[in-house]
Amino acid sequence: MPTLRRRPPGDPERLPASLPAVLRRVLAARGVRADELALDLAHLLPPSGLANIDAAATLLAEAIRAGEPVVIAGDYDADGATGTALAVLGLRALGAAAVHYVVPDRFRMGYGLSPALAEQAAATGARVLVTVDNGISSVSGVASARALGLRVLITDHHLVGAELPAAEVIVNPNLPGCGFASKSLAGVGVMFYVLLALRARLRADGWFDAARREPNLSEFLDLVAVGTVADVVRLDRNNRILVEQGLRRMRAGRMRPGLAALLQVAGRDPARLTAQDLGFVLGPRLNAAGRLDDIRTGIECLLTDDTEHALALARQLDAFNRNRREIEAQMHDDALERLAGDDAIGVCLYSDDWHEGVVGIVAGRLKERLHRPVIAFARARQADLLKGSGRSIPGLHLRDALAAIDARAPGLIERFGGHAMAAGLSLRADALDAFSEHFDALCREWLDEAALAQCLDTDGELAADEMTLDTARALEAAGPWGQGFPEPVFETIARVIEARPVGGDGAHVKYRLAHPAGVLSAIDFNGAERLCDRGEVHLAFTLSINRWQGRESLDLRILALTPL
Template sequence: MSRQRPRVLARAPGQPQALPASLHPVLRRVYAARGLAPEQLALDAARLQAPTALKQIDTASALLADAIVAQTPIVISGDYDADGATGVAVAVCGLRALGAGAVHYVVPDRFRMGYGLSPALAELAARSGAQLLITVDAGISSLEGVAHAQRLGLKVIVTDHHLPGSVLPSAEAIVNPNQPGCGFASKHLAGVGVMFYLLLATRAQLRAQNWFATRSEPNLAELLDLVAIGTVADVVRLDHNNRILVAQGLARIRAGRARPGVQALLQVAGRSAERLSATDLGFVLGPRINAAGRLEDIRSGIDCLLAADLQSALPMAQELERYNRERRAIETDMRETAELMIEDSDAAGICLFDESWHEGVVGLVASRIKERLHRPTFAFARAQEAGVLKGSGRSIAGLHLRDALAAIDAQAPGLILRYGGHAMAAGLSLAEARYEQFAQSFAALCAQWLDEDALQLQVHTDGELRGEEFSLDTARALEQGGPWGQGFPEPLFEGRFEVQSLRVLKELHVKYRLRSADGQSIEAMHFNGIEQLRERGSLHATYRLAINRWQGSESLELQLLDVLD
């Protein structure tokens, strides 16, 4: 099956007249197409939703404030991705700033323990000597782990953002915007965002107890660089509340006020903090933090984020850079193998397995194949447990992946050993001997749940640009109009151009000089565009308006996404 060519649709125009006339006209048009209301333009921290709307946050923050005042040892239980890592770092830094006593953290070994607060991880947490355990980005489905931690004498606060099952854990308090009965308006907080909100509420509790009469009150906004990274890396929807969190965190990074570990990661990646975008949080910083958890142990990523100064952070950032390069090499090999597997596939749902694949990278391969084919995809690797496969899946609009696994589990009890996740990403374990049965069941279910329209990749654009709209002023306005991301997509345009010249770079990328319909000559770059190369004549393409910065100068550049014909 070859790479699917998208069907291009224009976004509904919206009502730009409702937005301030002072906005750049193209930005007004883009905002209107996304349904942005005038009151959502402001992204100052004062406009964040109040913590009080989160169910049980009063109970959780009171428990935490009491533990801080009593200097009770606290342990944070995290997860092994970028959201979990930044959430742990926010928890540890925030609690120490609030005046807590001993604060430790534990994270599961993804290869031996699996996701979440397992009984084994609860044992590890108890050995830290803590009396209060707080989960971050996990716990809502950890019924056994929470119960075991309580049997070991730990009180448990669950902070999570994943969808709960029919039964909730028996924790002393649960803070999750997606739990039943929670009135918090923004249901799209990442795990790190939920933890940040718990710290805000705990500071309010301590303030009411005059805890800061003899110590300085911390500015928790200093943690927003980490909140921004975890929020973007976890690909949660950038609703207004999350856009505020990301915008505030980006502002701190751009101003040179990021944590030393973040500065070190940018330094080893060769990226300028001043020009960092929300996209960079997900494609530059997130993967380097994630790489440790994918290949070895996420603790090296967390420790980098916790580093007290740049000197101590740099060696850890360099280690993460090495992990990331190794991860890229492994991913490339696995993706090439996967692409050979799908050459003759016409299934509505894809399952892939190779005995040589790395368990920590299968999710990335599933994502690449999903993007290439526009089909829900699972990729599997052998687990450390003999005879067991672990799979990671990515989905498309129209198929809720966790619900799909639940349906298969109901149809064939015992086929799936364990599963969890949400609409667009999920994971599972199954016996290797039953892989083919699962693959057939998944393909059949996808064919049943997805119609032809759902299986056709659709790309929504913001229409065409003309004349004076092809300018650096427009590009700057769009660049500054973010943060862009999941649910608030970066502006994407389409147009027809004459190809004046081109050259292929590194046998992979294509650099064009194009002429617009209005006669303007414009540079364009198509990264990984060799498959869609247009050597002569004209091309119809989707593109983003970008600024090429080189040696102190700026020039307009189109970044092509798809050459359509």
């Protein structure tokens, strides 16, 4: 049971009195001001704030006017897939004569623009190469691309390493010296900004006319929303605008046929979409293709305009995702056995039987369970090489930790990169023990007891007359909620009337609770281990809306439960 910790209250008086009191409290606790409530596109940060954005627009505008083919070098996750599809569709809409794309084979090439991928890109006949969601660490890949005669534009959002690639132009909000206020753009978000700047440049050049109409780039915000949420970047105001605008289009049925097909196979109603659906329904199905097979299945699903073809591809992606879940469950159970008696602060786990494409998910689940930084390794297809994927906790910047280990033990890590909370690396198989010792030692050095204490931040208690469906609707409408803008969590004490295991394996628990607000329904996902069938309980929960056959009812989603 995590320790429950009340969020600092903020100042509700800075928000309009017309808002429900509970919503004012929640938004104030997240630092929202009255002038930040609107999530219209008019409040989006302008592209001009991104360093080198004008040079990127110039490079692409010159290629388009000259009729030069362009090739997109993408990535094999949901951010990379949506960003690649956005780049292809957006450049075509802006008048590019030919737009190709290449993506690395996760198992043979690894992440990013490698020399091998540069050769594939050059073989398309393109003259300009644009990376999406990668490239900032691809020093050798960019050098190879340029040697092959390609002009290279890097669009990325990952943190910058010790050496920048020698690309013609780099657009990255995390580039040193870039003053763009939102450092949390996803890869697909960076690409959207490049398209905005390119459209402005082409407009100024008189490129658009009656025969060549200027495209409405907001039509692609469905892709931007999915990639942004799936990549778990911080939902600052700028990202919330992008996600909210994408969600509005999708709820109205204005989305790519592939996204509509994925919702269909998942049994989700587009009119009721939330940011959580983007992250837990669409994102995993796109990611599953890159984890188990070929991300091009996901990209083609996003690119196609044929609804039947989109549905066929969506079914393939859904099958990949079911297979991924089965593999993940087996790996997770195996990992728990290996953890028995392990008192490491920085946890490293490895098995010959683990799937390289799924270790990141397993690391994430273990991190949530243990509240420790976790790196899970699998054997790569290259001889004597291991691939690791890590997830961290607040207080330990994972990429910086890997950089520190690399500095302390040069040559131990073959390759690494990533973000604060997620990163990847490659090791020689015989270096695993040494790396594990370094990682645990560094985690013990960088993390104090307070950081290792698992806490769940809450927004306090709800009054009985606030525990209503109207409150749940108001909170849902105030989203999108997500990373860096957390969904409201509340506390209460209630008495258990009924508790019964549900789900195919009985892993979840359905509760009926007696409360001053009346008899409440609640669900505790994966809560079978803490099932409580009688007495009073202290709960931490989110308010959710259960929609079934056209009816709505209030449902509590339990996050923590302690018998009293």
